[in-house]
Amino acid sequence: xxxxxxxxxxxxxxxxxxxxxxxxxxxxxxxxxxxxxxxxxxxxxxxxxxxxxxxxxxxxxxxxxxxxxxxxxxxxxxxxxxxxxxxxxxxxxxxxxxxxxxxxxxxxxxxxxxxxxxxxxxxxxxxxxxxxxxxxxxxxxxxxxxxxxxxxxxxxxxxxxxxxxxxxxxxxxxxxxxxxxxxxxxxxxxxxxxxxxxxxxxxxxxxxxxxxxxxxxxxxxxxxxxxxxxxxxxxxxxxxxxxxxxxxxxxxxxxxxxxxxxxxxxxxxxxxxxxxxxxxxxxxxxxxxxxxxxxxxxxxxxxxxxxxxxxxxxxxxxxxxxxxxxxxxxxxxxxxxxxxxxxxxxxxxxxxxxxxxxxxxxxxxxxxxxxxxxxxxxxxxxxxxxxxxxxxxxxxxxxxxxxxxxxxxxxxxxxxxxxxxxxxxxxxxxxxxxxxxxxxxxxxxxxxxxxxxxxxxxxxxxxxxxxxxxxxxxxxxxxxxxxxxxxxxxxxxxxxxxxxxxxxxxxxxxxxxxxxxxxxxxxxxxxxxxxxxxxxxxxxxxxxxxxxxxxxxxxxxxxxxxxxxxxxxxxxxxxxxxxxxxxxxxxxxxxxxxxxxxxxxxxxxxxxxxxxxxxxxxxxxxxxxxxxxxxxxxxxxxxxxxxxxxxxxxxxxxxxxxxxxxxxxxxxxxxxxxxxxxxxxxxxxxxxxxxxxxxxxxxxxxxxxxxxxxxxxxxxxxxxxxxxxxxxxxxxxxxxxxxxxxxxxxxxxxxxxxxx
Amino acid sequence: xxxxxxxxxxxxxxxxxxxxxxxxxxxxxxxxxxxxxxxxxxxxxxxxxxxxxxxxxxxxxxxxxxxxxxxxxxxxxxxxxxxxxxxxxxxxxxxxxxxxxxxxxxxxxxxxxxxxxxxxxxxxxxxxxxxxxxxxxxxxxxxxxxxxxxxxxxxxxxxxxxxxxxxxxxxxxxxxxxxxxxxxxxxxxxxxxxxxxxxxxxxxxxxxxxxxxxxxxxxxxxxxxxxxxxxxxx
Numbered sequence: 008x009x010x011x012x013x014x015x016x017x018x019x020x021x022x023x024x025x026x027x028x029x030x031x032x033x034x035x036x037x038x039x040x041x042x043x044x045x046x047x048x049x050x051x052x053x054x055x056x057x058x059x060x061x062x063x064x065x066x067x068x069x070x071x072x073x074x075x076x077x078x079x080x081x082x083x084x085x086x087x088x089x090x091x092x093x094x095x096x097x098x099x100x101x102x103x104x105x106x107x108x109x110x111x112x113x114x115x116x117x118x119x120x121x122x123x124x125x126x127x128x129x130x131x132x133x134x135x136x137x138x139x140x141x142x143x144x145x146x147x148x149x150x151x152x153x154x155x156x157x158x159x160x161x162x163x164x165x166x167x168x169x170x171x172x173x174x175x176x177x178x179x180x181x182x183x184x185x186x187x188x189x190x191x192x193x194x195x196x197x198x199x200x201x202x203x204x205x206x207x208x209x210x211x212x213x214x215x216x217x218x219x220x221x222x223x224x225x226x227x228x229x230x231x232x233x234x235x236x237x238x239x240x241x242x243x244x245x246x247x248x249x250x251x252x253x254x255x256x257x258x259x260x261x262x263x264x265x266x267x268x269x270x271x272x273x274x275x276x277x278x279x280x281x282x283x284x285x286x287x288x289x290x291x292x293x294x295x296x297x298x299x300x301x302x303x304x305x306x307x308x309x310x311x312x313x314x315x316x317x318x319x320x321x322x323x324x325x326x327x328x329x330x331x332x333x334x335x336x337x338x339x340x341x342x343x344x345x346x347x348x349x350x351x352x353x354x355x356x357x358x359x360x361x362x363x364x365x366x367x368x369x370x371x372x373x374x375x376x377x378x379x380x381x382x383x384x385x386x387x388x389x390x391x392x393x394x395x396x397x398x399x400x401x402x403x404x405x406x407x408x409x410x411x412x413x414x415x416x417x418x419x420x421x422x423x424x425x426x427x428x429x430x431x432x433x434x435x436x437x438x439x440x441x442x443x444x445x446x447x448x449x450x451x452x453x454x455x456x457x458x459x460x461x462x463x464x465x466x467x468x469x470x471x472x473x474x475x476x477x478x479x480x481x482x483x484x485x486x487x488x489x490x491x492x493x494x495x496x497x498x499x500x501x502x503x504x505x506x507x508x509x510x511x512x513x514x515x516x517x518x519x520x521x522x523x524x525x526x527x528x529x530x531x532x533x534x535x536x537x538x539x540x541x542x543x544x545x546x547x548x549x550x551x552x553x554x555x556x557x558x559x560x561x562x563x564x565x566x567x568x569x570x571x572x573x574x575x576x577x578x579x580x581x582x583x584x585x586x587x588x589x590x591x592x593x594x595x596x597x598x599x600x601x602x603x604x605x606x607x608x609x610x611x612x613x614x615x616x617x618x619x620x621x622x623x624x625x626x627x628x629x630x631x632x633x634x635x636x637x638x639x640x641x642x643x644x645x646x647x648x649x650x651x652x653x654x655x656x657x658x659x660x661x662x663x664x665x666x667x668x669x670x671x672x673x674x675x676x677x678x679x680x681x682x683x684x685x686x687x688x689x690x691x692x693x694x695x696x697x698x699x700x701x702x703x704x705x706x707x708x709x710x711x712x713x714x715x716x717x718x719x720x721x722x723x724x725x726x727x728x729x730x731x732x733x734x735x736x737x738x739x740x741x742x743x744x745x746x747x748x749x750x751x752x753x754x755x756x757x758x759x760x761x762x763x
Numbered sequence: 764x765x766x767x768x769x770x771x772x773x774x775x776x777x778x779x780x781x782x783x784x785x786x787x788x789x790x791x792x793x794x795x796x797x798x799x800x801x802x803x804x805x806x807x808x809x810x811x812x813x814x815x816x817x818x819x820x821x822x823x824x825x826x827x828x829x830x831x832x833x834x835x836x837x838x839x840x841x842x843x844x845x846x847x848x849x850x851x852x853x854x855x856x857x858x859x860x861x862x863x864x865x866x867x868x869x870x871x872x873x874x875x876x877x878x879x880x881x882x883x884x885x886x887x888x889x890x891x892x893x894x895x896x897x898x899x900x901x902x903x904x905x906x907x908x909x910x911x912x913x914x915x916x917x918x919x920x921x922x923x924x925x926x927x928x929x930x931x932x933x934x935x936x937x938x939x940x941x942x943x944x945x946x947x948x949x950x951x952x953x954x955x956x957x958x959x960x961x962x963x964x965x966x967x968x969x970x971x972x973x974x975x976x977x978x979x980x981x982x983x984x985x986x987x988x989x990x991x992x993x994x995x996x997x
Binding site for chain 2: 396409410413414417418421664665668669670671672673674675676678755756
C-alpha cells in the first residue's frame with residue numbers, strides 16, 4: 008500500500024520529481040560525457056602510439072653512418088633504434104602539395120598504420136605507402152601511380168597501401184598553417200626506393216629507458232654532442248600539438264563539468280530534504296498508525312532514490328554515447344588518426360554512485376529527524392522558525408523599506424540555505440557562461456593582437472630554403488617588402504628546455520613587437536627580448552641568462568635578457584639583425600612581408616600568405632573549441648533553468664500558505680508575483696556579480712593550460728558580460744513567469760486548509 | 764439599522780466526477796450593519812462555505828450575494844481582490860499571520876492594500892498588544908497571535924469581520940477574551956461581525972443566530988437581549 012502512496016505522491020509532485028530526475032541526469036551526463044571525451048583523447052593517443060611503437064626521441068644529424076648508429080646503440084639507455092631519411096618533396100599535382108617522404112631502413116619504430124592495401128614491405132623498392140587523408144583528397148587509391156619531385160629528381164611509385172603515421176597525427180606545412188590534406192601529406196617507402204645512390208639517412212629514431220632529460224645527458228656525455236639536435240617526444244610537433252589539445256580538453260572538461268555536478272548534487276540534495284520535510288505530518292500519521300520506523304524510512308528513502316538512480320544511469324550511458332562523437336567529428340578535421348576511443352575513468356562510476364548514495368543518505372537523515380520525534384509531535388506542523396532582528400533592522404532606514412523588500416529580506420534570512428542555493432545556482436551558470444564566452448573573446452583578442460598589432464602586413468611571402476640573395480632582393484624591390492627571419496630554436500634555462508622561434512628584425516615596420524598591454528615596443532640593436540610566456544616557462548626575468556641555438560645548427564649562444572615582450576602565439580626571442588651578427592649567428596631571410604596584396608609568383612618564393620588566409624586559418628583552428636564552448640554554455644543555461652525552477656518550486660510550496668493569506672487579505676496576484684520576482688532578481692544579481700569575476704579566474708586558469716605556444720591574459724569583454732547578463736536574467740525572469748500562473752490559480756480556500 | 768449583507772437564493776455545488784455535492788442549498792438571509800452574528804451548525808453543514816462565499820474566496824453556483832448594495836457574485840477576479848481588500852477583515856482559526864513580519868508590521872502591512880491612514884501602534888493598543896509590537900508571530904502565544912490577527916483585520920476598517928472558528932485553537936479563557944474583543948468591535952465601533960462556530964453557547968451572546976444544516980438554513984433567531992460574552996457559562 009505504501010508503494011501505491013509513493014506512486015501517487017510522485018504523480019502529485021511530478022514536476023518536482025522530474026526535476027530531480029533531470030538534475031541527476033544532466034549532472035552525470037555532462038560529467039561523464041565530457042570526461043569520456045577527454046579521457047578518450049588520452050586513451051586514443053596511448054593506444055595508437057603503442058600500436059605503432061612511436062619513437063621516444065629523434066636524433067637529427069647529417070652524418071648518420073653505421074658508426075654513429077652503433078655508438079648510440081651502445082648507450083645503456085637505448086632500447087631500440089632505426090634510421091630514416093626524411094625529406095620534403097612535391098607531389099605532381101596542380102597545387103604542388105608538400106609531401107614528407109620517409110625512406111625506412113627498418114620498420115619497427117613509428118610504424119605506418121595500414122588501413123587499405125598491402126602491409127609495408129622493406130624489400131619493395133617500387134611501392135609507396137601513402138597518407139590516406141591526402142589520397143582521399145586527391146582521389147587516389149591502391150594501385151595508382153604517384154610522382155614526387157625530390158631535389159629536382161622525379162620518382163614515380165605505385166601506391167601499395169593507404170594509412171596513417173603516428174608522426175603525422177597533426178600536420179602542417181609551409182603552405183598551410185592548419186591541416187589541409189589537399190595541400191600536404193606524407194609517404195613511406197623502403198630504403199630500396201631511394202633513387203640517388205647511397206641513402207643519406209638524416210634521422211635516427213630511438214626508443215629508450217628513463218626520461219628524455221637523462222637520455223639526452225647520456226647522448227651529450229657519451230657522444231660529445233656529435234649530432235645537431237635531439238627531439239624528445241614531448242617536443243615533436245605532432246605529438247606536442249595533440250598533447251596540447253588533450254590538455255586543453257582535459258582542462259575544459261575537468262573544471263566545468265565538476266562545477267556542474269556539484270551544483271546538480273547540491274540542488275538535488277536540497278530538494279530531497281525539502282520534499283521529505285513537507286511530508287512531516289504524514290510521517291507522524293504513519294507512525295501513529297503503528298508503522299515501524301524502518302518501514303517509514305525505507306519508504307521515504309526509496310522516494311528520490313529511484314529517480315536519482317534512473318537519471319544517473321541514463322546520464323552515465325547516454326553521456327559517453329552522444330557527447331564524444333560530436334567532439335571527435337570536429338577533431339577529425341584537425342587530426343589524422345585512424346580511430347577515436349571513448350574513454351573511461353573510475354571517477355565516472357564513483358561520481359554516479361556517490362550521487363545516488365548521497366541522495367539516499369540525505370533522505371535518510373531528513374526522515375530520521377522526523378521519525379525520531381514522537382508521533383504526536385511529528386503529526387503537528389513544525390513550529391515556524393523564529394525570525395530575529397538582523398543587521399538591517401537596526402537602522403531607521405528599515406522602516407522606509409516597502410513590504411516587498413522587508414518580506415523578501417526576512418524570507419531569505421529565514422531560509423538561508425534555499426537562498427544560498429539560488430545564488431550558487433546563478434553563480435555557477437554565470438561563471439560557466441562567462442568562462443565559455445570569454446574563451447571566444449580570447450580567441451578573437453589573440454587574432455587581433457597577432458594579426459593586427461604585431462603582424463600588420465597584407466602579404467607574407469615565404470621563401471624557398473635555397474633562395475638566393477639576388478632573388479630575395481629582387482622580390483623585396485618588386486613588392487616594396489621587408490625582410491624577416493623566423494627560425495625554430497631550442498632554448499634552455501634553469502634545467503628547462505623549450506622549443507620556440509627566433510624572430511630577427513631588419514628595420515621592420517610591418518612587424519611590431521608589443522608589450523603586455525599590446526603597446527608597440529622598440530627592440531634596440533643591442534637588445535635580446537624574450538617573450539613573456541617563454542620567460543614564465545623557463546622561470547627567468549630581465550637580467551637572467553638563457554642558452555639557445557637555431558635548429559639545424561650546433562652553435563649554442565648564451566644571452567642576457569634585456570627585455571620581455573608579449574606575443575599571443577609565437578614564443579621565443581626577438582633580436583635585430585645586428586645583434587644576431589654580434590652573436591656570430593647566420594642571418595637567413597625566411598620570408599618577405601609587404602603591405603601590398605601580392606599574388607604574382609616570384610622565383611625563390613615558396614608560398615604567399617595573405618592576411619585573410621592567415622586569419623581564416625586561425626578561425627578554423629579555433630572552431631574545434633567552439634563546439635565545446637557552445638555546448639557548455641547551453642548546458643549551463645539549461646542547468647540554471649532547472650536549478651532556479653526547482654528552487655522556485657520549493658519556495659513556492661513553502662510560502663503557498665502565506666501567499667494564500669495575502670491573497671485573502673486583498674493582495675493582487677501581480678503584487679505577489681512581484682514578491683517572487685524580487686527575490687529571484689536579488690539572487691540572480693548577487694550570483695551574477697560574484698559569478699563574473701570568478702568566471703574570469705576560471706578563464707585565466709584555462710588560458711594557462713592552453714599549451715606552451717599560447718599566451719593571453721584573461722579579459723572579459725563587455726559583450727560577454729552583456730550576453731551573460733541577458734542569458735542569466737532571461738532565465739531568471741522566465742522561471743518567474745512559469746510561476747505566475749500558479750499564483751493566479753492559487754486556491755485560497757484549499758491552501759489555507761492544507762496546512763491546518 | 765440598515766441591511767448590509769443579503770444572501771438571495773444562494774446555491775453552491777461541488778462536482779467530483781459524476782457526483783454533485785450541494786454545499787449551499789437555496790440559502791437566504793440578511794445581516795444588518797453592526798450586527799454580531801453567530802452562524803452555528805455541525806461540521807460539514809456548510810458554515811465555512813458560507814463564510815468563503817461571503818468573503819469572496821469562492822464563487823456561487825447560482826443566486827446573489829449583495830454587500831453594501833453591490834452584487835459580489837458578479838465580480839471578476841480583480842474586483843473580488845478589491846472587495847476583499849476594502850470590505851472584508853478575515854480572522855482565521857490558525858491566525859495566518861505572516862511569520863516574517865513583526866506584530867506591528869503585520870498590521871501596517873494593510874497600508875499596502877488600502878488607502879487608509881493606519882497607526883499600527885494604536886490598533887495594537889486597541890487589542891492590548893502595544894508592548895508586543897516588535898515581536899514576531901512565533902514569539903507570541905496563540906491568543907496573542909489571534910489578537911494581532913484581529914488588529915490586522917480591523918486596521919483596514921472593513922465593512923465586516925468574518926471569523927472562522929476564531930477560538931478553535933485556543934483555551935476557553937483566552938477564547939472568551941477574543942470573543943469579548945470581537946463583541947466590543949460590534950457594540951462600540953458598529954463593525955459587523957460574523958462568527959462561524961460549532962460552539963452553541965455563543966448563541967446567547969449574538970444579535971442574530973443563523974443555524975445551518977446540510978447546506979440549508981435551519982433557523983434564524985434574533986436575540987432581543989444578547990448577553991455579554993463574559994457573562995456566558997463556558
